[in-house]
Amino acid sequence: MNKTEIENKVYNDIVSRKHEAEHNADIRYYKALQNEEFANIDKEIRSAIIEKAKTEFDGKSSTEIDDKIKTLKNKRAKILKSMNMTLEDIRPQYSCKLCNDTGFVGNSRCSCFQNAVTKALFANSNLSSKMNRTFKDFNCDIYDDKSFAEKLLKLGENILKDGGKYRVPIIILQGDVGVGKTFFLECLSNELLNNNVAVIFMPAFELSQKLLEWHLGTFEEKNLMQQMFIDCDVLVIDDLGTEPIYQNVSVEYLQNIIDLRIMKNKLTIISTNLKTDAFANRYGDRLNSRIYMSDSALKLEINNRDLRKASNKNK
Ligand SMILES: [Zn+2]
Known part of the structure:
Protein backbone atom coordinates (compact mmCIF):
# COMPACT_ATOMS: atom_id res chain seq x y z
CA MET A 1 0.00 0.00 0.00
CA SER A 95 -12.85 7.13 21.47
CA CYS A 96 -11.25 10.51 20.76
CA LYS A 97 -12.68 13.41 22.71
CA LEU A 98 -10.68 15.92 20.68
CA CYS A 99 -12.34 15.22 17.33
CA ASN A 100 -15.33 13.03 18.30
CA ASP A 101 -13.93 10.42 15.92
CA THR A 102 -14.13 12.65 12.86
CA GLY A 103 -10.34 12.59 12.43
CA PHE A 104 -10.21 16.38 12.15
CA VAL A 105 -10.08 19.34 14.49
CA GLY A 106 -11.10 22.29 12.34
CA ASN A 107 -9.24 21.86 9.08
CA SER A 108 -6.32 20.04 10.67
CA ARG A 109 -5.83 16.36 11.15
CA CYS A 110 -6.46 15.27 14.74
CA SER A 111 -3.55 13.74 16.63
CA CYS A 112 -5.51 10.45 16.85
CA PHE A 113 -5.60 10.28 13.02
CA GLN A 114 -1.94 11.20 12.64
CA ASN A 115 -0.80 8.72 15.30
CA ALA A 116 -2.87 5.94 13.75
CA VAL A 117 -1.35 6.66 10.31
CA THR A 118 2.19 6.49 11.72
CA LYS A 119 1.36 3.28 13.57
CA ALA A 120 -0.15 1.75 10.43
CA LEU A 121 2.84 2.79 8.33
CA PHE A 122 5.23 1.08 10.77
CA ALA A 123 3.03 -2.02 11.00
CA ASN A 124 2.90 -2.18 7.22
CA SER A 125 6.64 -1.59 6.77
CA ASN A 126 7.97 -5.02 7.76
CA LEU A 127 10.70 -3.15 9.67
CA SER A 128 11.50 -4.91 12.93
CA SER A 129 10.59 -2.85 16.01
CA LYS A 130 14.14 -3.42 17.23
CA MET A 131 15.43 -1.50 14.23
CA ASN A 132 14.42 1.91 15.53
CA ARG A 133 17.47 4.07 14.89
CA THR A 134 17.23 7.35 13.00
CA PHE A 135 19.62 9.93 11.52
CA LYS A 136 20.31 11.13 15.05
CA ASP A 137 22.15 7.85 15.59
CA PHE A 138 24.10 8.16 12.34
CA ASN A 139 27.62 9.10 13.36
CA CYS A 140 29.73 10.12 10.34
CA ASP A 141 32.89 10.17 12.46
CA ILE A 142 33.19 6.42 12.71
CA TYR A 143 33.29 5.98 8.92
CA ASP A 144 36.77 5.68 7.40
CA ASP A 145 35.68 8.09 4.69
CA LYS A 146 33.91 10.71 6.73
CA SER A 147 33.10 12.90 3.73
CA PHE A 148 31.40 9.93 2.01
CA ALA A 149 29.36 9.27 5.16
CA GLU A 150 28.34 12.92 5.22
CA LYS A 151 27.27 12.71 1.57
CA LEU A 152 25.31 9.54 2.32
CA LEU A 153 23.52 11.28 5.18
CA LYS A 154 22.82 14.27 2.92
CA LEU A 155 21.36 11.90 0.31
CA GLY A 156 19.09 10.41 3.00
CA GLU A 157 17.99 13.86 4.12
CA ASN A 158 17.20 14.87 0.53
CA ILE A 159 15.08 11.75 0.03
CA LEU A 160 13.29 12.58 3.27
CA LYS A 161 12.77 16.20 2.20
CA ASP A 162 11.19 15.05 -1.06
CA GLY A 163 8.83 12.66 0.72
CA GLY A 164 10.56 9.46 -0.42
CA LYS A 165 11.38 10.56 -3.96
CA TYR A 166 14.74 10.91 -5.65
CA ARG A 167 16.07 11.99 -9.05
CA VAL A 168 16.52 8.36 -10.08
CA PRO A 169 14.20 5.48 -9.09
CA ILE A 170 17.00 3.11 -8.01
CA ILE A 171 19.81 3.56 -5.53
CA ILE A 172 22.35 0.80 -5.04
CA LEU A 173 24.54 0.69 -1.97
CA GLN A 174 27.37 -1.66 -2.69
CA GLY A 175 29.89 -2.64 -0.04
CA ASP A 176 31.30 -5.51 1.95
CA VAL A 177 29.58 -7.05 4.95
CA GLY A 178 29.57 -4.85 8.04
CA VAL A 179 30.35 -1.50 6.41
CA GLY A 180 27.12 0.13 7.57
CA LYS A 181 24.71 -0.39 4.67
CA THR A 182 21.89 -1.88 6.76
CA PHE A 183 22.43 0.69 9.45
CA PHE A 184 21.99 3.54 6.98
CA LEU A 185 18.86 1.91 5.54
CA GLU A 186 17.43 1.40 9.03
CA CYS A 187 17.94 5.10 9.87
CA LEU A 188 16.47 6.25 6.56
CA SER A 189 13.46 3.91 6.78
CA ASN A 190 12.57 5.14 10.27
CA GLU A 191 12.92 8.77 9.23
CA LEU A 192 10.66 8.20 6.21
CA LEU A 193 8.05 6.28 8.20
CA ASN A 194 8.02 8.99 10.87
CA ASN A 195 7.31 11.43 8.06
CA ASN A 196 4.38 9.52 6.59
CA VAL A 197 6.14 7.77 3.74
CA ALA A 198 5.02 4.19 3.13
CA VAL A 199 8.26 2.19 3.26
CA ILE A 200 8.66 -1.55 2.94
CA PHE A 201 11.88 -2.83 4.47
CA MET A 202 12.69 -6.22 3.06
CA PRO A 203 15.76 -8.25 4.00
CA ALA A 204 16.75 -10.21 0.88
CA PHE A 205 16.25 -13.57 2.58
CA GLU A 206 12.66 -12.67 3.38
CA LEU A 207 12.21 -11.22 -0.10
CA SER A 208 13.15 -14.56 -1.56
CA GLN A 209 10.48 -16.34 0.55
CA LYS A 210 7.87 -13.70 -0.29
CA LEU A 211 8.53 -13.98 -4.02
CA LEU A 212 8.00 -17.72 -3.78
CA GLU A 213 4.72 -17.13 -1.90
CA TRP A 214 3.75 -14.63 -4.59
CA HIS A 215 4.42 -17.23 -7.27
CA LEU A 216 2.52 -20.01 -5.50
CA GLY A 217 -0.19 -17.88 -3.86
CA THR A 218 -3.89 -17.55 -4.50
CA PHE A 219 -5.25 -14.62 -6.48
CA GLU A 220 -5.78 -12.72 -3.22
CA GLU A 221 -2.29 -13.44 -1.93
CA LYS A 222 -0.83 -12.33 -5.26
CA ASN A 223 -2.74 -9.06 -4.91
CA LEU A 224 -1.34 -8.53 -1.41
CA MET A 225 2.19 -9.11 -2.67
CA GLN A 226 1.60 -6.72 -5.52
CA GLN A 227 0.40 -4.09 -3.02
CA MET A 228 3.37 -4.70 -0.80
CA PHE A 229 6.13 -4.50 -3.40
CA ILE A 230 4.77 -2.32 -6.16
CA ASP A 231 2.50 0.18 -4.43
CA CYS A 232 4.69 1.19 -1.47
CA ASP A 233 6.33 4.61 -1.80
CA VAL A 234 9.84 3.35 -1.05
CA LEU A 235 11.01 -0.26 -1.25
CA VAL A 236 14.20 -1.10 0.62
CA ILE A 237 15.85 -4.42 -0.19
CA ASP A 238 18.62 -5.18 2.24
CA ASP A 239 21.56 -7.43 1.48
CA LEU A 240 20.60 -8.64 -1.97
CA GLY A 241 22.85 -11.51 -2.98
CA THR A 242 22.66 -13.49 0.25
CA GLU A 243 19.22 -15.01 -0.35
CA PRO A 244 18.40 -18.38 -1.91
CA ILE A 245 17.45 -18.14 -5.58
CA TYR A 246 14.40 -20.11 -6.70
CA GLN A 247 14.60 -20.95 -10.33
CA ASN A 248 12.06 -19.26 -12.62
CA VAL A 249 10.81 -17.24 -9.63
CA SER A 250 13.32 -15.07 -7.77
CA VAL A 251 14.94 -13.26 -10.70
CA GLU A 252 11.74 -13.05 -12.77
CA TYR A 253 9.66 -11.56 -9.97
CA LEU A 254 12.40 -9.21 -8.86
CA GLN A 255 12.76 -8.06 -12.46
CA ASN A 256 9.01 -7.46 -12.58
CA ILE A 257 9.09 -5.45 -9.34
CA ILE A 258 12.00 -3.31 -10.53
CA ASP A 259 10.45 -2.70 -13.97
CA LEU A 260 7.08 -1.67 -12.53
CA ARG A 261 8.62 0.56 -9.89
CA ILE A 262 10.80 2.31 -12.49
CA MET A 263 7.70 2.78 -14.63
CA LYS A 264 5.82 4.29 -11.69
CA ASN A 265 8.86 6.36 -10.76
CA LYS A 266 8.92 4.94 -7.24
CA LEU A 267 12.14 4.72 -5.31
CA THR A 268 13.81 1.36 -4.67
CA ILE A 269 16.95 1.23 -2.55
CA ILE A 270 19.03 -1.93 -2.66
CA SER A 271 22.04 -2.82 -0.59
CA THR A 272 24.32 -5.60 -1.77
CA ASN A 273 27.81 -6.89 -1.27
CA LEU A 274 27.93 -8.05 -4.90
CA LYS A 275 30.02 -6.15 -7.42
CA THR A 276 28.84 -5.72 -11.01
CA ASP A 277 30.23 -8.98 -12.43
CA ALA A 278 29.06 -11.09 -9.53
CA PHE A 279 25.65 -9.41 -9.73
CA ALA A 280 25.36 -10.18 -13.47
CA ASN A 281 26.37 -13.79 -12.85
CA ARG A 282 23.77 -14.24 -10.18
CA TYR A 283 20.81 -12.31 -11.58
CA GLY A 284 21.48 -12.34 -15.32
CA ASP A 285 22.15 -9.57 -17.80
CA ARG A 286 18.63 -8.23 -17.93
CA LEU A 287 18.32 -7.43 -14.25
CA ASN A 288 21.94 -6.32 -14.15
CA SER A 289 21.28 -3.85 -16.95
CA ARG A 290 18.23 -2.53 -15.08
CA ILE A 291 19.97 -2.19 -11.77
CA TYR A 292 23.69 -1.75 -12.22
CA MET A 293 24.15 -0.53 -15.75
CA SER A 294 21.17 1.71 -16.28
CA ASP A 295 20.89 5.47 -16.08
CA SER A 296 17.90 4.94 -13.76
CA ALA A 297 20.24 3.95 -10.96
CA LEU A 298 22.61 5.75 -8.65
CA LYS A 299 25.37 3.40 -7.62
CA LEU A 300 27.24 4.12 -4.41
CA GLU A 301 30.14 2.11 -3.16
CA ILE A 302 30.77 2.10 0.58
CA ASN A 303 34.36 1.35 1.46
CA ASN A 304 34.83 1.03 5.15
CA ARG A 305 36.29 -1.12 7.82
CA ASP A 306 33.92 -3.60 9.29
CA LEU A 307 32.00 -1.27 11.62
CA ARG A 308 30.83 -4.20 13.68
CA LYS A 309 34.43 -4.74 14.69
CA ALA A 310 35.33 -1.04 14.84
CA SER A 311 32.43 0.14 16.96
CA ASN A 312 29.37 -1.04 18.75
CA LYS A 313 27.50 2.09 17.80
CA ASN A 314 26.87 1.54 14.10
CA LYS A 315 26.20 -1.84 12.66
ZN1 LIG B 1 -9.16 12.60 17.29
Missing part, protein backbone atom coordinates in the same frame (compact mmCIF):
# COMPACT_ATOMS: atom_id res chain seq x y z
CA ASN A 2 1.13 3.53 -0.58
CA LYS A 3 0.74 6.41 1.85
CA THR A 4 -2.66 7.52 0.51
CA GLU A 5 -4.09 3.99 0.67
CA ILE A 6 -2.87 3.61 4.26
CA GLU A 7 -4.31 7.01 5.20
CA ASN A 8 -7.65 6.14 3.61
CA LYS A 9 -7.78 2.85 5.48
CA VAL A 10 -7.00 4.55 8.80
CA TYR A 11 -9.59 7.27 8.10
CA ASN A 12 -12.25 4.67 7.25
CA ASP A 13 -11.50 2.90 10.54
CA ILE A 14 -11.96 6.16 12.47
CA VAL A 15 -15.26 6.92 10.71
CA SER A 16 -16.49 3.35 11.36
CA ARG A 17 -15.72 3.86 15.05
CA LYS A 18 -17.72 7.09 14.98
CA HIS A 19 -20.71 5.36 13.36
CA GLU A 20 -20.50 2.50 15.81
CA ALA A 21 -20.42 4.88 18.82
CA GLU A 22 -23.45 6.74 17.45
CA HIS A 23 -25.33 3.59 16.60
CA ASN A 24 -24.77 2.18 20.10
CA ALA A 25 -25.92 5.45 21.67
CA ASP A 26 -29.05 5.40 19.47
CA ILE A 27 -29.89 1.89 20.64
CA ARG A 28 -29.59 2.90 24.30
CA TYR A 29 -31.53 6.14 23.72
CA TYR A 30 -34.44 4.32 22.08
CA LYS A 31 -34.39 1.85 24.93
CA ALA A 32 -34.66 4.74 27.42
CA LEU A 33 -37.52 6.25 25.40
CA GLN A 34 -39.56 3.15 26.20
CA ASN A 35 -39.87 4.68 29.66
CA GLU A 36 -42.77 7.12 29.36
CA GLU A 37 -41.52 9.42 32.10
CA PHE A 38 -38.16 9.69 30.41
CA ALA A 39 -39.73 10.23 26.99
CA ASN A 40 -41.89 13.09 28.30
CA ILE A 41 -39.11 14.89 30.09
CA ASP A 42 -36.75 14.43 27.14
CA LYS A 43 -39.39 16.02 24.90
CA GLU A 44 -39.83 18.87 27.37
CA ILE A 45 -36.09 19.54 27.40
CA ARG A 46 -35.99 19.73 23.60
CA SER A 47 -38.95 22.17 23.55
CA ALA A 48 -37.27 24.28 26.24
CA ILE A 49 -34.03 24.41 24.20
CA ILE A 50 -35.98 25.68 21.18
CA GLU A 51 -37.70 28.21 23.43
CA LYS A 52 -34.29 29.37 24.67
CA ALA A 53 -33.08 29.83 21.08
CA LYS A 54 -36.15 31.92 20.25
CA THR A 55 -35.70 34.03 23.40
CA GLU A 56 -32.07 34.67 22.53
CA PHE A 57 -32.97 35.54 18.94
CA ASP A 58 -35.45 38.11 20.25
CA GLY A 59 -32.69 39.60 22.35
CA LYS A 60 -34.46 38.80 25.64
CA SER A 61 -32.96 37.42 28.82
CA SER A 62 -32.91 33.62 28.98
CA THR A 63 -32.28 33.27 32.72
CA GLU A 64 -35.72 31.92 33.45
CA ILE A 65 -35.62 29.35 30.67
CA ASP A 66 -32.08 28.34 31.68
CA ASP A 67 -33.34 27.53 35.16
CA LYS A 68 -36.19 25.54 33.67
CA ILE A 69 -33.79 23.51 31.50
CA LYS A 70 -31.53 22.87 34.48
CA THR A 71 -34.43 21.55 36.58
CA LEU A 72 -35.67 19.36 33.72
CA LYS A 73 -32.18 17.95 33.15
CA ASN A 74 -31.85 17.10 36.84
CA LYS A 75 -35.17 15.27 36.68
CA ARG A 76 -34.07 13.42 33.55
CA ALA A 77 -30.83 12.36 35.26
CA LYS A 78 -32.84 10.96 38.19
CA ILE A 79 -35.12 9.02 35.87
CA LEU A 80 -32.12 7.63 34.02
CA LYS A 81 -30.57 6.64 37.34
CA SER A 82 -33.74 4.75 38.25
CA MET A 83 -33.22 2.87 34.97
CA ASN A 84 -29.58 2.17 35.91
CA MET A 85 -28.37 4.51 33.18
CA THR A 86 -26.49 7.79 32.97
CA LEU A 87 -26.58 10.59 30.43
CA GLU A 88 -23.29 9.26 29.04
CA ASP A 89 -25.08 6.05 28.12
CA ILE A 90 -27.44 7.78 25.70
CA ARG A 91 -24.72 9.87 24.12
CA PRO A 92 -22.12 8.56 21.66
CA GLN A 93 -18.96 7.48 23.47
CA TYR A 94 -16.30 8.58 20.99
Whole structure:
Protein backbone atom coordinates (compact mmCIF):
# COMPACT_ATOMS: atom_id res chain seq x y z
CA MET A 1 0.00 0.00 0.00
CA ASN A 2 1.13 3.53 -0.58
CA LYS A 3 0.74 6.41 1.85
CA THR A 4 -2.66 7.52 0.51
CA GLU A 5 -4.09 3.99 0.67
CA ILE A 6 -2.87 3.61 4.26
CA GLU A 7 -4.31 7.01 5.20
CA ASN A 8 -7.65 6.14 3.61
CA LYS A 9 -7.78 2.85 5.48
CA VAL A 10 -7.00 4.55 8.80
CA TYR A 11 -9.59 7.27 8.10
CA ASN A 12 -12.25 4.67 7.25
CA ASP A 13 -11.50 2.90 10.54
CA ILE A 14 -11.96 6.16 12.47
CA VAL A 15 -15.26 6.92 10.71
CA SER A 16 -16.49 3.35 11.36
CA ARG A 17 -15.72 3.86 15.05
CA LYS A 18 -17.72 7.09 14.98
CA HIS A 19 -20.71 5.36 13.36
CA GLU A 20 -20.50 2.50 15.81
CA ALA A 21 -20.42 4.88 18.82
CA GLU A 22 -23.45 6.74 17.45
CA HIS A 23 -25.33 3.59 16.60
CA ASN A 24 -24.77 2.18 20.10
CA ALA A 25 -25.92 5.45 21.67
CA ASP A 26 -29.05 5.40 19.47
CA ILE A 27 -29.89 1.89 20.64
CA ARG A 28 -29.59 2.90 24.30
CA TYR A 29 -31.53 6.14 23.72
CA TYR A 30 -34.44 4.32 22.08
CA LYS A 31 -34.39 1.85 24.93
CA ALA A 32 -34.66 4.74 27.42
CA LEU A 33 -37.52 6.25 25.40
CA GLN A 34 -39.56 3.15 26.20
CA ASN A 35 -39.87 4.68 29.66
CA GLU A 36 -42.77 7.12 29.36
CA GLU A 37 -41.52 9.42 32.10
CA PHE A 38 -38.16 9.69 30.41
CA ALA A 39 -39.73 10.23 26.99
CA ASN A 40 -41.89 13.09 28.30
CA ILE A 41 -39.11 14.89 30.09
CA ASP A 42 -36.75 14.43 27.14
CA LYS A 43 -39.39 16.02 24.90
CA GLU A 44 -39.83 18.87 27.37
CA ILE A 45 -36.09 19.54 27.40
CA ARG A 46 -35.99 19.73 23.60
CA SER A 47 -38.95 22.17 23.55
CA ALA A 48 -37.27 24.28 26.24
CA ILE A 49 -34.03 24.41 24.20
CA ILE A 50 -35.98 25.68 21.18
CA GLU A 51 -37.70 28.21 23.43
CA LYS A 52 -34.29 29.37 24.67
CA ALA A 53 -33.08 29.83 21.08
CA LYS A 54 -36.15 31.92 20.25
CA THR A 55 -35.70 34.03 23.40
CA GLU A 56 -32.07 34.67 22.53
CA PHE A 57 -32.97 35.54 18.94
CA ASP A 58 -35.45 38.11 20.25
CA GLY A 59 -32.69 39.60 22.35
CA LYS A 60 -34.46 38.80 25.64
CA SER A 61 -32.96 37.42 28.82
CA SER A 62 -32.91 33.62 28.98
CA THR A 63 -32.28 33.27 32.72
CA GLU A 64 -35.72 31.92 33.45
CA ILE A 65 -35.62 29.35 30.67
CA ASP A 66 -32.08 28.34 31.68
CA ASP A 67 -33.34 27.53 35.16
CA LYS A 68 -36.19 25.54 33.67
CA ILE A 69 -33.79 23.51 31.50
CA LYS A 70 -31.53 22.87 34.48
CA THR A 71 -34.43 21.55 36.58
CA LEU A 72 -35.67 19.36 33.72
CA LYS A 73 -32.18 17.95 33.15
CA ASN A 74 -31.85 17.10 36.84
CA LYS A 75 -35.17 15.27 36.68
CA ARG A 76 -34.07 13.42 33.55
CA ALA A 77 -30.83 12.36 35.26
CA LYS A 78 -32.84 10.96 38.19
CA ILE A 79 -35.12 9.02 35.87
CA LEU A 80 -32.12 7.63 34.02
CA LYS A 81 -30.57 6.64 37.34
CA SER A 82 -33.74 4.75 38.25
CA MET A 83 -33.22 2.87 34.97
CA ASN A 84 -29.58 2.17 35.91
CA MET A 85 -28.37 4.51 33.18
CA THR A 86 -26.49 7.79 32.97
CA LEU A 87 -26.58 10.59 30.43
CA GLU A 88 -23.29 9.26 29.04
CA ASP A 89 -25.08 6.05 28.12
CA ILE A 90 -27.44 7.78 25.70
CA ARG A 91 -24.72 9.87 24.12
CA PRO A 92 -22.12 8.56 21.66
CA GLN A 93 -18.96 7.48 23.47
CA TYR A 94 -16.30 8.58 20.99
CA SER A 95 -12.85 7.13 21.47
CA CYS A 96 -11.25 10.51 20.76
CA LYS A 97 -12.68 13.41 22.71
CA LEU A 98 -10.68 15.92 20.68
CA CYS A 99 -12.34 15.22 17.33
CA ASN A 100 -15.33 13.03 18.30
CA ASP A 101 -13.93 10.42 15.92
CA THR A 102 -14.13 12.65 12.86
CA GLY A 103 -10.34 12.59 12.43
CA PHE A 104 -10.21 16.38 12.15
CA VAL A 105 -10.08 19.34 14.49
CA GLY A 106 -11.10 22.29 12.34
CA ASN A 107 -9.24 21.86 9.08
CA SER A 108 -6.32 20.04 10.67
CA ARG A 109 -5.83 16.36 11.15
CA CYS A 110 -6.46 15.27 14.74
CA SER A 111 -3.55 13.74 16.63
CA CYS A 112 -5.51 10.45 16.85
CA PHE A 113 -5.60 10.28 13.02
CA GLN A 114 -1.94 11.20 12.64
CA ASN A 115 -0.80 8.72 15.30
CA ALA A 116 -2.87 5.94 13.75
CA VAL A 117 -1.35 6.66 10.31
CA THR A 118 2.19 6.49 11.72
CA LYS A 119 1.36 3.28 13.57
CA ALA A 120 -0.15 1.75 10.43
CA LEU A 121 2.84 2.79 8.33
CA PHE A 122 5.23 1.08 10.77
CA ALA A 123 3.03 -2.02 11.00
CA ASN A 124 2.90 -2.18 7.22
CA SER A 125 6.64 -1.59 6.77
CA ASN A 126 7.97 -5.02 7.76
CA LEU A 127 10.70 -3.15 9.67
CA SER A 128 11.50 -4.91 12.93
CA SER A 129 10.59 -2.85 16.01
CA LYS A 130 14.14 -3.42 17.23
CA MET A 131 15.43 -1.50 14.23
CA ASN A 132 14.42 1.91 15.53
CA ARG A 133 17.47 4.07 14.89
CA THR A 134 17.23 7.35 13.00
CA PHE A 135 19.62 9.93 11.52
CA LYS A 136 20.31 11.13 15.05
CA ASP A 137 22.15 7.85 15.59
CA PHE A 138 24.10 8.16 12.34
CA ASN A 139 27.62 9.10 13.36
CA CYS A 140 29.73 10.12 10.34
CA ASP A 141 32.89 10.17 12.46
CA ILE A 142 33.19 6.42 12.71
CA TYR A 143 33.29 5.98 8.92
CA ASP A 144 36.77 5.68 7.40
CA ASP A 145 35.68 8.09 4.69
CA LYS A 146 33.91 10.71 6.73
CA SER A 147 33.10 12.90 3.73
CA PHE A 148 31.40 9.93 2.01
CA ALA A 149 29.36 9.27 5.16
CA GLU A 150 28.34 12.92 5.22
CA LYS A 151 27.27 12.71 1.57
CA LEU A 152 25.31 9.54 2.32
CA LEU A 153 23.52 11.28 5.18
CA LYS A 154 22.82 14.27 2.92
CA LEU A 155 21.36 11.90 0.31
CA GLY A 156 19.09 10.41 3.00
CA GLU A 157 17.99 13.86 4.12
CA ASN A 158 17.20 14.87 0.53
CA ILE A 159 15.08 11.75 0.03
CA LEU A 160 13.29 12.58 3.27
CA LYS A 161 12.77 16.20 2.20
CA ASP A 162 11.19 15.05 -1.06
CA GLY A 163 8.83 12.66 0.72
CA GLY A 164 10.56 9.46 -0.42
CA LYS A 165 11.38 10.56 -3.96
CA TYR A 166 14.74 10.91 -5.65
CA ARG A 167 16.07 11.99 -9.05
CA VAL A 168 16.52 8.36 -10.08
CA PRO A 169 14.20 5.48 -9.09
CA ILE A 170 17.00 3.11 -8.01
CA ILE A 171 19.81 3.56 -5.53
CA ILE A 172 22.35 0.80 -5.04
CA LEU A 173 24.54 0.69 -1.97
CA GLN A 174 27.37 -1.66 -2.69
CA GLY A 175 29.89 -2.64 -0.04
CA ASP A 176 31.30 -5.51 1.95
CA VAL A 177 29.58 -7.05 4.95
CA GLY A 178 29.57 -4.85 8.04
CA VAL A 179 30.35 -1.50 6.41
CA GLY A 180 27.12 0.13 7.57
CA LYS A 181 24.71 -0.39 4.67
CA THR A 182 21.89 -1.88 6.76
CA PHE A 183 22.43 0.69 9.45
CA PHE A 184 21.99 3.54 6.98
CA LEU A 185 18.86 1.91 5.54
CA GLU A 186 17.43 1.40 9.03
CA CYS A 187 17.94 5.10 9.87
CA LEU A 188 16.47 6.25 6.56
CA SER A 189 13.46 3.91 6.78
CA ASN A 190 12.57 5.14 10.27
CA GLU A 191 12.92 8.77 9.23
CA LEU A 192 10.66 8.20 6.21
CA LEU A 193 8.05 6.28 8.20
CA ASN A 194 8.02 8.99 10.87
CA ASN A 195 7.31 11.43 8.06
CA ASN A 196 4.38 9.52 6.59
CA VAL A 197 6.14 7.77 3.74
CA ALA A 198 5.02 4.19 3.13
CA VAL A 199 8.26 2.19 3.26
CA ILE A 200 8.66 -1.55 2.94
CA PHE A 201 11.88 -2.83 4.47
CA MET A 202 12.69 -6.22 3.06
CA PRO A 203 15.76 -8.25 4.00
CA ALA A 204 16.75 -10.21 0.88
CA PHE A 205 16.25 -13.57 2.58
CA GLU A 206 12.66 -12.67 3.38
CA LEU A 207 12.21 -11.22 -0.10
CA SER A 208 13.15 -14.56 -1.56
CA GLN A 209 10.48 -16.34 0.55
CA LYS A 210 7.87 -13.70 -0.29
CA LEU A 211 8.53 -13.98 -4.02
CA LEU A 212 8.00 -17.72 -3.78
CA GLU A 213 4.72 -17.13 -1.90
CA TRP A 214 3.75 -14.63 -4.59
CA HIS A 215 4.42 -17.23 -7.27
CA LEU A 216 2.52 -20.01 -5.50
CA GLY A 217 -0.19 -17.88 -3.86
CA THR A 218 -3.89 -17.55 -4.50
CA PHE A 219 -5.25 -14.62 -6.48
CA GLU A 220 -5.78 -12.72 -3.22
CA GLU A 221 -2.29 -13.44 -1.93
CA LYS A 222 -0.83 -12.33 -5.26
CA ASN A 223 -2.74 -9.06 -4.91
CA LEU A 224 -1.34 -8.53 -1.41
CA MET A 225 2.19 -9.11 -2.67
CA GLN A 226 1.60 -6.72 -5.52
CA GLN A 227 0.40 -4.09 -3.02
CA MET A 228 3.37 -4.70 -0.80
CA PHE A 229 6.13 -4.50 -3.40
CA ILE A 230 4.77 -2.32 -6.16
CA ASP A 231 2.50 0.18 -4.43
CA CYS A 232 4.69 1.19 -1.47
CA ASP A 233 6.33 4.61 -1.80
CA VAL A 234 9.84 3.35 -1.05
CA LEU A 235 11.01 -0.26 -1.25
CA VAL A 236 14.20 -1.10 0.62
CA ILE A 237 15.85 -4.42 -0.19
CA ASP A 238 18.62 -5.18 2.24
CA ASP A 239 21.56 -7.43 1.48
CA LEU A 240 20.60 -8.64 -1.97
CA GLY A 241 22.85 -11.51 -2.98
CA THR A 242 22.66 -13.49 0.25
CA GLU A 243 19.22 -15.01 -0.35
CA PRO A 244 18.40 -18.38 -1.91
CA ILE A 245 17.45 -18.14 -5.58
CA TYR A 246 14.40 -20.11 -6.70
CA GLN A 247 14.60 -20.95 -10.33
CA ASN A 248 12.06 -19.26 -12.62
CA VAL A 249 10.81 -17.24 -9.63
CA SER A 250 13.32 -15.07 -7.77
CA VAL A 251 14.94 -13.26 -10.70
CA GLU A 252 11.74 -13.05 -12.77
CA TYR A 253 9.66 -11.56 -9.97
CA LEU A 254 12.40 -9.21 -8.86
CA GLN A 255 12.76 -8.06 -12.46
CA ASN A 256 9.01 -7.46 -12.58
CA ILE A 257 9.09 -5.45 -9.34
CA ILE A 258 12.00 -3.31 -10.53
CA ASP A 259 10.45 -2.70 -13.97
CA LEU A 260 7.08 -1.67 -12.53
CA ARG A 261 8.62 0.56 -9.89
CA ILE A 262 10.80 2.31 -12.49
CA MET A 263 7.70 2.78 -14.63
CA LYS A 264 5.82 4.29 -11.69
CA ASN A 265 8.86 6.36 -10.76
CA LYS A 266 8.92 4.94 -7.24
CA LEU A 267 12.14 4.72 -5.31
CA THR A 268 13.81 1.36 -4.67
CA ILE A 269 16.95 1.23 -2.55
CA ILE A 270 19.03 -1.93 -2.66
CA SER A 271 22.04 -2.82 -0.59
CA THR A 272 24.32 -5.60 -1.77
CA ASN A 273 27.81 -6.89 -1.27
CA LEU A 274 27.93 -8.05 -4.90
CA LYS A 275 30.02 -6.15 -7.42
CA THR A 276 28.84 -5.72 -11.01
CA ASP A 277 30.23 -8.98 -12.43
CA ALA A 278 29.06 -11.09 -9.53
CA PHE A 279 25.65 -9.41 -9.73
CA ALA A 280 25.36 -10.18 -13.47
CA ASN A 281 26.37 -13.79 -12.85
CA ARG A 282 23.77 -14.24 -10.18
CA TYR A 283 20.81 -12.31 -11.58
CA GLY A 284 21.48 -12.34 -15.32
CA ASP A 285 22.15 -9.57 -17.80
CA ARG A 286 18.63 -8.23 -17.93
CA LEU A 287 18.32 -7.43 -14.25
CA ASN A 288 21.94 -6.32 -14.15
CA SER A 289 21.28 -3.85 -16.95
CA ARG A 290 18.23 -2.53 -15.08
CA ILE A 291 19.97 -2.19 -11.77
CA TYR A 292 23.69 -1.75 -12.22
CA MET A 293 24.15 -0.53 -15.75
CA SER A 294 21.17 1.71 -16.28
CA ASP A 295 20.89 5.47 -16.08
CA SER A 296 17.90 4.94 -13.76
CA ALA A 297 20.24 3.95 -10.96
CA LEU A 298 22.61 5.75 -8.65
CA LYS A 299 25.37 3.40 -7.62
CA LEU A 300 27.24 4.12 -4.41
CA GLU A 301 30.14 2.11 -3.16
CA ILE A 302 30.77 2.10 0.58
CA ASN A 303 34.36 1.35 1.46
CA ASN A 304 34.83 1.03 5.15
CA ARG A 305 36.29 -1.12 7.82
CA ASP A 306 33.92 -3.60 9.29
CA LEU A 307 32.00 -1.27 11.62
CA ARG A 308 30.83 -4.20 13.68
CA LYS A 309 34.43 -4.74 14.69
CA ALA A 310 35.33 -1.04 14.84
CA SER A 311 32.43 0.14 16.96
CA ASN A 312 29.37 -1.04 18.75
CA LYS A 313 27.50 2.09 17.80
CA ASN A 314 26.87 1.54 14.10
CA LYS A 315 26.20 -1.84 12.66
ZN1 LIG B 1 -9.16 12.60 17.29
